[in-house]
Amino acid sequence: MSLACLRLGYLPLIDAAPLIVAEELGFAAEEGLALDLTRMANWSQVRDMLAMGAIEAAHMLVPMPVAQRMGLGPATPDFDLLMVLSQGGQAIAVSAALAARLRAVGHGFGFDDPAAARDALAAVVSGPLVVGVPFPFSTQAELVRRFVALSPLAAQITIRTVPPPQMAAALASGEVDAFCVGEPWASHAVETAAGALLVAGRAIWQAAPEKGLVVTHRFAETRPEETARLIRALWRACRWLDGPENRATAAEILARADYLNLPPELCERGLLGRLHISAAGDIRPCPGFIRFHEGAANFPWRSLAALLARGIAEAQGLDPVAAMAAAKAAFRTDLYRAALRPMGAELPAASSRIEGALREATPARAEDGTMILGPDAFFDGATFDPDFQTC
Amino acid sequence: MTRLSILIVEKDHDRAQKIVEGIAAAGPHDVTVLTETGGLARRIAEVSPDIVLIEVADPSRDVLEDLALASGPLDRPVAMFVDHSDEHLTRAAIEAGVSAYVVDGLQPERIKPILDAAIARFHMVSKMRAELAxxxxxxxxxxxxxxxxxxxxxxxxxxxxxxxxxxxxxxxxxxxxxxxxxxxxxxxxxxxx
CATH class of the missing domain: 1.10.10.10 (Winged helix-like DNA-binding domain superfamily/Winged helix DNA-binding domain)
Known part of the structure; x- marks a missing residue:
């Protein structure tokens, strides 16, 4: 059987693993697909290549199709998010100078307590605080806004885009005081002694959706068979990646020169959930630091689209109601269900939910019986009801 | 016609020089070359260019997206990519590997000759780079x-x-x-x- 070839774009991050694993371990071939993976250099390029049809699908920050549907950035064809590929995988880091001041006031760098980290930071920072994120529309930007929301820091921060490979240098040169970025770039800053890790993304938001599988709306509508196969191939790759015994293998594959081209040891930290938080080598075990599948992590909740749209609308001074409606249409729960139902995958009965309501894994109604949803709480206890917008 | 301030972000000095030559042929403009991408946002604020030209695959490109957004989210001052009036030009630019960020309100007829020149030069330098490799x-x-x-x-x-x-x-x-x-x-x- 000859394989149908699809061109996919990705950025060299550990959360590109589902695409790489789908191709390398044959999950794509099982679906009759050959994935032609192209490493790209920035998110704008990924967006442009998808918009002009130079690639059929992309590994993309989950808020990017949301912003696209809201009319932000250049005019492009509509994008659809087919599934979430990963949750978590990010960390907030502070400069070496700030880390020293935090230690001086007795902060223990537990990595898992955002409230303590935030309050300690507020105590040592009096003026402006510049925080780097990889892209204006990113989970990282949402996490930073959430992290400082209930603190005086909210009035002090400026969020600025810095390309992930340049984060460590920006921190060292004082261009930014802190940053929030996906692995391996947070660990890279620790390795170069530019800074120390302060808090894990998942400690701020347990189900922080990081990357998604994105295609143009036109592709999803005109090539339904390949769309469904792609969803299934990546779903299987994600399930494989959440087998704890597979993570070290995944790190080896990702590290290769034709993919991330980085030492396996650096790729491994995030995947195994063993982060070095400082150049001195303090290790913080962080189980579930990044998740690819468990707890319905792949489901593209429409409530998630609404939540991210509201965050972007508020940051940009736009009407949140229109933004939420536009964004929800991009999250294709219908295609996700149709692709995975025939293979007996667990599918939630609802397509929208109250975000942030689950402090621990909880059974929920599925299309067929019950299923377990992973925890999705925010550290500050906030919840978001897409119909009533309570937070 | 007033001269435009054009900023070229390009690490490779020889490549930058080729692009500068191409743009000089398109008319008398003030061209600045930036070979260091650290502190890009600050440098752009200092130069305050009308047009920024940067390789599509330059890792620093997302910084420009951020700046374009900061200047007014729905004004769409961003990239030629935006400009539906000339989809052909947009496609040609991206295929050549150049993206342009243009201040709001600059007339398309002023942008086109510059972008045409940039596209031609980017094609040339890409070819040279491929040959060198x-x-x-x-x-x-x-x-x-x-x-x-x-x-x-x-x-x-x-x-x-x-x-x-x-x-x-x-x-x-x-x-x-x-x-x-x-x-x-x-x-x-x-x-x-």
């Missing part, structure tokens, strides 16, 4: 084949011509390139020595 690769192949030949000549006591014939025959039998077989031989010899 090919030349380098050929040189590497040559070096490794020479080393493999030397190993064979010494260990089997054969002359250069026979050593090359042996490499070529093995490569053909294995359906590999001569350079690949040579690489394997050199690596194996390294392990054994």
């Amino acid at each position: 090919a030349t380098k690769a050929a040189l590497e192949d040559r070096k490794i084949i020479d080393r493999a030949k030397a190993i064979l000549m010494k260990s089997k006591g054969i002359d250069e011509e026979a050593a090359y014939a042996l490499l070529r025959k093995t490569a053909m039998d294995r359906k590999l390139r001569v350079a690949e077989i040579a690489g394997q031989l050199v690596m194996a010899a390294g392990l054994l020595s």
Whole structure:
């Protein structure tokens, strides 16, 4: 059987693993697909290549199709998010100078307590605080806004885009005081002694959706068979990646020169959930630091689209109601269900939910019986009801 | 007509120079070249350009998206990509590997000649870069084949011509390139020595 070839774009991050694993371990071939993976250099390029049809699908920050549907950035064809590929995988880091001041006031760098980290930071920072994120529309930007929301820091921060490979240098040169970025770039800053890790993304938001599988709306509508196969191939790759015994293998594959081209040891930290938080080598075990599948992590909740749209609308001074409606249409729960139902995958009965309501894994109604949803709480206890917008 | 301030972000000095020459031919403008991308946002604020030209695949490009957004989210001052009035030009630019960020309100007829010039130059430098890479690769192949030949000549006591014939025959039998077989031989010899 000859394989149908699809061109996919990705950025060299550990959360590109589902695409790489789908191709390398044959999950794509099982679906009759050959994935032609192209490493790209920035998110704008990924967006442009998808918009002009130079690639059929992309590994993309989950808020990017949301912003696209809201009319932000250049005019492009509509994008659809087919599934979430990963949750978590990010960390907030502070400069070496700030880390020293935090230690001086007795902060223990537990990595898992955002409230303590935030309050300690507020105590040592009096003026402006510049925080780097990889892209204006990113989970990282949402996490930073959430992290400082209930603190005086909210009035002090400026969020600025810095390309992930340049984060460590920006921190060292004082261009930014802190940053929030996906692995391996947070660990890279620790390795170069530019800074120390302060808090894990998942400690701020347990189900922080990081990357998604994105295609143009036109592709999803005109090539339904390949769309469904792609969803299934990546779903299987994600399930494989959440087998704890597979993570070290995944790190080896990702590290290769034709993919991330980085030492396996650096790729491994995030995947195994063993982060070095400082150049001195303090290790913080962080189980579930990044998740690819468990707890319905792949489901593209429409409530998630609404939540991210509201965050972007508020940051940009736009009407949140229109933004939420536009964004929800991009999250294709219908295609996700149709692709995975025939293979007996667990599918939630609802397509929208109250975000942030689950402090621990909880059974929920599925299309067929019950299923377990992973925890999705925010550290500050906030919840978001897409119909009533309570937070 | 007033001169435009054009900023070119390009690490490679020779490439930047080629682009500058192309733009000079398009009319008298003030062209600034930035070869360092650290502190890009600050430098752009200082220069305050009308147009920024940057390679599509430059890692610093997302910084420009951020700046464009900061200047007014729905004004769409961003990239030629935006400009539906000339989709052909947009596509040509991206295919050539150049993205342009343009201040709001600049007339398309003023942008077009500059972008046309940039596209032509980007095509030229991409071609040069590809040729350079090919030349380098050929040189590497040559070096490794020479080393493999030397190993064979010494260990089997054969002359250069026979050593090359042996490499070529093995490569053909294995359906590999001569350079690949040579690489394997050199690596194996390294392990054994």
